[in-house]
Amino acid sequence: MRLKDLAQHLGLSQTTVSRALNGYPEVNEATRVRVSEAALRLGYRPNANALRLATGRSGAVGLVLRGSSDFGPHMTEFLAGIGGALTHGELDILFSTVETYEEEVAIYRRLAASQSVSAIILHSPTIADERVGLLTELGLPFVLHGRTHADQAHAWLDIDNEGAIERATSHLLDLGHKRIGLLNGLKGRTFSEHREAGYRKALQARDIPFDRALVGHLPWIDEIAFRMAQSMLELRPRPTAFLAGSMMTALGVFRALRIAGLTLGRDVSIIAHDDVFPYLNADNMVPSMSTTRSSIRAAGARVAELILQLQAGKPVTSVHELWPVDLVLRQSSGPAPAD
């Protein structure tokens, strides 16, 4: 069923039918109704490619994932957010996987040259992420989830990692903790740097010296967090509290504490960052987990909305969102044990 067929069927020109369906004002209301009904009844849908070719809008937003590191619960949630916000609109999600940075660059170039997508969702930035410059140069609009230093004006959405960790750290310091382990994210990622900055700020405010041995960089994997927590627990004096970068990290610390015979919330405190996974509820854990909380799914949904706004003509310079992060205190964080 092409537009032509529908028009013929109705005894109208393609022009009129097209206009009727697209809500142009210069078409008779009676005709519009007749056309709409016929279209619905006959199941007419404009051919996506013809439509895109004619309008120049590509109707899809690109998302590139690094096979090695990007796949995981976080990305899954982020995807779910994007998907939820976008399938109701007219934009499709076109996604690709790559292994190397070179491949990623190649994909962006291809997407730009072939005009396959009208925007990109960029994520997991490093401190000075070259992809911002690249996409700008290619003329591909994009929204960055996270932040980076770049000369080019660009749209981004991030959570206040620095503020969150600063508050969490301050809270632990208030409780008397002096040696606090920071199980941070991968080195080089902006959010990791921001978190460390918040951590240092809080320490500095109380003149507690910064100890490099108490800071680790790791992926969000239970097992790796477990080992790192174990080795930190061997330090003397040993840390009495941990800041865990993710819930998976926290689970690893849990295990290390249990094996060491330490009681969570009494001997050692934990505050974890909670990205709000539906299947991993900080409140249901035993003991319940104190967290800095921000839904990564919500962030994904919002990024998608921002893409839509960008498409609608909103200037990139006005698309900057910094989300505050909740600090939710539960049982896993308590006063430091007496020496």
Add this chain to the structure above:
Amino acid sequence: MRLKDLAQHLGLSQTTVSRALNGYPEVNEATRVRVSEAALRLGYRPNANALRLATGRSGAVGLVLRGSSDFGPHMTEFLAGIGGALTHGELDILFSTVETYEEEVAIYRRLAASQSVSAIILHSPTIADERVGLLTELGLPFVLHGRTHADQAHAWLDIDNEGAIERATSHLLDLGHKRIGLLNGLKGRTFSEHREAGYRKALQARDIPFDRALVGHLPWIDEIAFRMAQSMLELRPRPTAFLAGSMMTALGVFRALRIAGLTLGRDVSIIAHDDVFPYLNADNMVPSMSTTRSSIRAAGARVAELILQLQAGKPVTSVHELWPVDLVLRQSSGPAPAD
């Protein structure tokens, strides 16, 4: 840079340039080289939408995820497999998320009518999955990951769940276990039924009665498996072995055993199904985990390849793959304890 521009630049017609780039035989070798070089140098890429309109091929494969249940480590791995196999080809992945079955149907209709995709990757089938009929009726080629009963001939790839569990169960029975808990997947899913069938077959072969109380249906979530394992451990006589449907399930059982003061591999045995997550190695666990193993990432990659073959004209009736499943015995499965 359009084809027209490139042709003009070279002093050739669009026809010749197009042919040169697409490897048609009737173009002079010297011309072809000249064209190819210019295209590369000037960064020419055919406009994806124009190309698709002209050829009729849509250049994308659709993948629909249910927001509520499909997102998770398994889907992530599956996606990674698809992505890896497809980004090197000329097919893009277009994905949508839905909440309900009705929405999913609507999406397929839309994709079919608008010819946005040239094929679908269908997954997580139920025993008699209506989507097979729907897609057939819509004329959308697809490959099913899993199996279902359907009147329509269709392409599928599945692993031998029944055989795997039958072997695992038989092995446990050989070791003297008589009461074996089956922590199966969600009710209604084909793979769950197949696994139960394998389980029953093995029991039947030794005249061990089937006990409904020893079978549970659950999603692959650690926490839920934990609770179900706990309640099964309260049965008397209590099960001396578990078949865990996923590694997450196994982790839940681990926890339940530890809390119950039971030693894994001695008091209670486990054989888990391992979908091969890069971050969760059965071999590294303590004790190491006996598993039925089949990489879901590899399955994703293969499904993508099959889609490509389908596009190339391979008849659906010849696209049926049933993968055997390894049984890897490690420390978590041992002889049944003496009564």
Add this chain to the structure above:
DNA sequence: TTCAAATTTGAAATCGCTTTGAATGGTTTC
């Protein structure tokens, strides 16, 4: 040298839609 065949190139039609610019018919105004 000539003519048919083979090789190489190009003009124009096509894919299914949007959109420009013109045409049609009916009202209103003077």
Add this chain to the structure above:
DNA sequence: GAAACCATTCAAAGCGATTTCAAATTTGAA
């Protein structure tokens, strides 16, 4: 009754590629 004006509708020209069919050039054989 003619002019001016609206409200509708349509024919045709794009969008940027592929592909059909015809034309031009070379080649080879007689």
